[in-house]
Amino acid sequence: MNEGSSALALVLSGDPALYAIVRLSLVVSLSAVGLAALVGLPLGGLIALTRFPGRAGVIVLLNAFMGLPPVVVGLAVFLLLSRSGPLGSWGLLFTPTAMVIAQAVLIMPIIAALTRQTVEDYWSEVRDELNAMGVGPLHRLMTLLYDARIALVTVLLAGFGRAAAEVGAVMIVGGNINGFTRVMTTAIALETSKGDLPLAMGLGLILMIIVFAINASAWALRLYAERRIG
Amino acid sequence: MSDLPVTLTKVTYAIGETSILRDVDLVVRAGAPTFVVGPNGSGKSTLLRLIMGLMTPTAGTIEWAGACDPAPRRRAMVFQHPVMLRRSVAGNLLYALEQAGVEKSLRDRRCGELLQKVGLADLADRPARRLSGGERQKLAFARALARSPDLLILDEPTASLDPSATLALERLIAQAVSDGIKILMASHDLGQMRRLAGDVVFLHRGRILESASAKDFFEQPVSAQASAFLRGDLILED
């Protein structure tokens, strides 16, 4: 209980270093969602709308990759971005950009797989109508992604939740550098290991509040949108 | 450029061993509405979808204005259960206008005219998926008209509507006929057939048993099945 109350005091104290950590967490995870969406949404839609040999295999693979372990992704991105790795000359290891890349890799399969499912379901509903209107393939993809937008917001949220909550990947590629790559989850891990449980709890509390707030506002948006566009 | 006439030659459509349609020869020409009638499972919807180009025959050929390209140019279709996009009523219609290649500057005006025509002008901003069955059918009709069709295919559009909505839609169909649009329509409703049909194609178990003017079909049906159908009997498998 002692831990809980000092955690609360910490949250309310408005410590700038704490808010820098919170801000970086949000910037990194939201950027990762953006990057993953840029690839995942069209990719998922494309797989939903096309038929090609090996499609079933691709879908199974994508679904399996939804459960990629963050540390494995972190390690792979680490090896790629390390100075001794193939992309070492970019000098990205231990930067927030590396964290964005790792989280984007982690959640891209989630976004692509859920998008595929969503778009495919919606496509079976509107296929005849769109074909009767002579809608071409590219336009078809854009129409379905646009029309499934409410459901896709939930898909992006799932990706955000996963990105904001993971610690393994950002720890490895970010290095948990104070004031530079330290985010909420790595800070929680560090404070726990330093035996500062109130601070760890405080950070955990903030993380949960943020995830809750984002989900609640997305839910409200969804209710509103459903009333507006059916 | 027109999609008419549509010429079907020895068209068969089968799923595995089961043929839904067999050796259908049919020419759809400009003129009075053609009704496709027949008992459930006789292949009416399949025939309409083939003519719309939504499906490919397993055997035989379909030509639209002498060409085999199934891309819809000036034909449109209204389904029994039209599906609306998740946009407003006007949004759905604007989308159809865009797809029909209507120039951007003209779309808003055309959209307003069409909504006026089908009586949905007051509901332009309503989410299309929140419309009633009758309103939805009107919007689907407007969406079809957005393509400026010379062939309009209707698959039992009034089957799930109440009488007043049915009447409203029949008025729209009659208006389209007087605007010179060829109507090809599946229906179960004998009264509707008497009110609107110019020609009748009678399908039974995937074959065309009769193809005649509405007058001849009603007064002197040739096949026993057609007679039974007109009497309102339940037609059982042979």
Place this chain on the structure above:
Amino acid sequence: MRLLFSALTIACLTFGAQAQDKIITIASTTSTQDSGLFNHLLPAFKAKTGIDVKVIAQGTGQALDTARRGDADVVFVHAKSAEEKFLAEGFGVKRFDVMYNDFVLIGAAADPAGLKGSKDIVASLKTIQAKAAPFVSRGDKSGTHAAELALWKDAGLDPAAAKADWYKEIGQGMGAALNTSKAMGAYVLSDRGTWISFKGKDGLIIAVEGDTKLFNQYGVMLVNPAKHPHVKADLGQAFVDYVLSAEGQKVIADYKIEGQQLFFPNAGK
């Protein structure tokens, strides 16, 4: 969607700007980081030179590997034999002693092996083995882990190889090892700095301290630019020079928690 794009743009701007600054990366140990030394030392260094420092806090072994891969400019660790191997492989330019502190053997307040007050670490380890008292090992190739293994060797014992069930290798950092030993009522070897700054001391005591074998030397090396040309040799050397200078040494000596000095500078001695 538009929101996402703007988030991306902000991210790129934020991160891009930092790449231009004078900034070096130091691979160091959890003990220097967890003890808070860097929070004390780096602002002074920045004020003097204008150089920002990014610290990757890992076990000594991992920190040396990070530098081997070229992912750091400077290493600041505490396992002399591993550091000398690193030098011999050509990855470091030159090694300098910077400071020392000492290790302490921490135990549960109940002190199941009855070690409290002892100044003989080797004898104490033998007692732990004899009584099969629980013992937590870092098991992460860190400097502290290397020191612990060397002490067992001095005692003529090898519980890791024997897979003794009272000997737990946890593969984690110093703070985590302290947390674990507290939960298990086990003994654990810790550097004094981490112990003093550790916030969860309740229920733990210092069982053994003051043995010369518990001496803990920290060294600093510039990563060899001949191996990794992108190493920021000038800026990295500036850091090495600073911690070895009289001024840097004084900053280290001045770092205290609750009146206790954590590290004792000994550069050039």
